[in-house]
Amino acid sequence: MSLALSPQDAAFRNEVRDFLDTSLTPDLRRAGTLMTSVYCDHEAQLEWQALLHAKGWAAPSWPVEHGGCGWSAVQRYVFARERLLAGAPTAPLGINMVGPAIMAFGNDAQKAHFLPRMLNGEHLWCQGYSEPQAGSDLAALTMRAVPDGDDLICTGTKIWTTHANVANWMFCLVRTDATGRKQQGITFVLIDMASPGITVHPIVMASGEAVQNQVFFDQVRVPIANVVGVIGDGWTVAKYLLEYERGGTAYAPELKVKLDALRRQAADGLAANPLLAARIAETQIEVEVLDALEAEILSALSADRAIGTDASMMKILGTELQQRVTELALEAAGPLARAWQPGVAVPGGPVIGHPLDLDDYTSGEAWQAIAPLRYLNERAGTIYAGANEIQRGILAKAELGL
Template sequence: MNLSFTREEEAFREEVRDFLARNLTEDLSAYARRMTSVYATKPIALKWQQILVKQGWAAPSWPVEYGGTSWTPAQRYIFDVEMARAGAPPLSPMGIGMCGPALIGHGSKAQKDHYLPRILSGEDFWCQGYSEPHAGSDLAALTMSAIDQGDHFLCNGSKIWTTHAHEANKMFCLVRTDASGKPQQGITFLLIEMNQPGVRVDPILMLSGEHIQNAVFFTDVRVPKENVIGRINDGWTVAKYLLEFERGGSSYGPRLLARLRAIRITAAEEGALDAAFAAKLSRAEAEILALEAAELQQMSELARGGTPGLKASMMKIRGTELSQHLTELALELAGVYAAPFQPHHTSPGGPVPGFEGLNTAQAGPDSAVTSTAKYLNDRAGSIYAGSNEIQRGILAKGQLGL
């Protein structure tokens, strides 16, 4: 395994840095610096996405014929590193990072030709319909029904914790089309129009006060069979493929290191980098560097034609738990300035009801203003995309044979 970068790859790094210097506008940078969620708002995400689309860099892992790049895994990793170092806001992962790969891996040519350009243009903004009130980590227990009506399905049921469902016009969804076999059987991967009769979206406010999540209810919603991705009753295959990309298809290391270095710089500037706090930062950095080494190893395997596989579960566990640990260190550094709740001075991932339009002065330094909201928001990190307990079970069964 060779983890060093070639001369050509280092030249590519300079190309990416030059692009970011010219195109990452101050409003996008300012928004990213005060983010409290893993998600940017729809306007910010789409604005940055269009800049990347114009450059041809919005969907690096897609095939070139659909707007992707011909980058190697090493180039994609370099791109992630430089995006993190520059402080670029994230794109919405639901379209480019999740629905797109599902379509590329299991969709028909007609489906790819129709949906992939609309994902890149932002004409279609997607949400994910997986979890249900009684089927979260145990996703195979889902019961939202899709009854065969000849040329269409009639869908009834609900989904929960649905990110940006209130802003999405499309949902990729798992539905129950056959309940006679094992739980993983009889599930179908379906694309649903959100703007149609029978779809109701109710807001769920997070601990941080942001409206990002939703509960979605379906009552006799008609979905044409041409919206099935893969085969009817074989949606579990598509879902597992997609979850590999959700859990391990991107690099945690670069963004975690960027956040840790920001905490260290702030601590030094504020005279708080004593021996005890410095030791905590060093331990966290060592763990992040270990994760980054594993990501580089995976990059090498992907270059040889591999897939994220079981490593996706490991990356998800370590990435989200280290992210939560960084929010704890930031909270410790903020001290008494962690107490004021002032989301109107941050960049939340969605509206914060009751705080829009407030013009009260900011309490405390810029470095502390996001600490509490980010801490509260990131408590979900070890739950979404399959809880970390479930991921450990996957590793125990698949890797250790337990």
């Protein structure tokens, strides 16, 4: 997307810049700038969401009638880019994930109760999809939900659940009927994480952070009133939400910002390594192509048009370019990136066995210390939201008839 803005959009960009300049504290900028992946520090995320909510900018992609901004695709792009340039934290998971699902499939009571609490940060959400035997083949999930009066009794486990250790609500897929095709009999339900019978166990990631979790459910009672859509038809809701997860977020603005930062930070090294500089330039060209594709796709989403297999294409290109950018940064950082220095960053969760307060020493510059952490975190990008191999299969079948 070209940054040759109309006068109205240029005025909007200036308004965004003024807001960021006056609202972002040094601590918030540090939390956003020194993130190791998509997982923002919990307290910083909530503080930033409160500022956005007070401004009326808590949900850029939501319609105005639900508390959103009503922005155009260009305005959302401008805001995303300026937020990244300023070093602001990311939005909570619910805003771009379960929020759109509730707007599309929820009843009036669910919209009235849950959507305002997402906007103000009272509810922090996690996603209960994957299970030990159901990852990319999500329809193979087996977590049971048995009707009992006005409740569903849920028993089973979910895994790789980001921020389940701090979330107070989960949007979850459960199996209410195992007699039909595996895509049938799945129900989309909202679960209060304070419910008796829920246990959360942290999983230490390759970067050392405890952001992912396994969640166990032992006969957890969930009101049937918390079912979104129709019991047994949760796969319809899940497909809609996966489309948003794969294609509802622009990758290009963040990639552009990171490549520009890498050029500045590694300028001396790139002058002495023309091959690496050429690879960065090649990656920049691919990001520009992705940027144009995202502009079309996000415009379709803003007009409530289904994007279908475009979501798979966007997910493949975006996550693989994310990984390549971290690989380039790691190479540019050189030997100084070898030391494990999570204390220099602002991780999305506690780092097991590391005293995060001891951050007064860095081998090299901060970007060199963070490069390996970001590299390790981005290894998951081509797996989550449906592995890229699965996305290529979707494209082959739907577009090529293979």
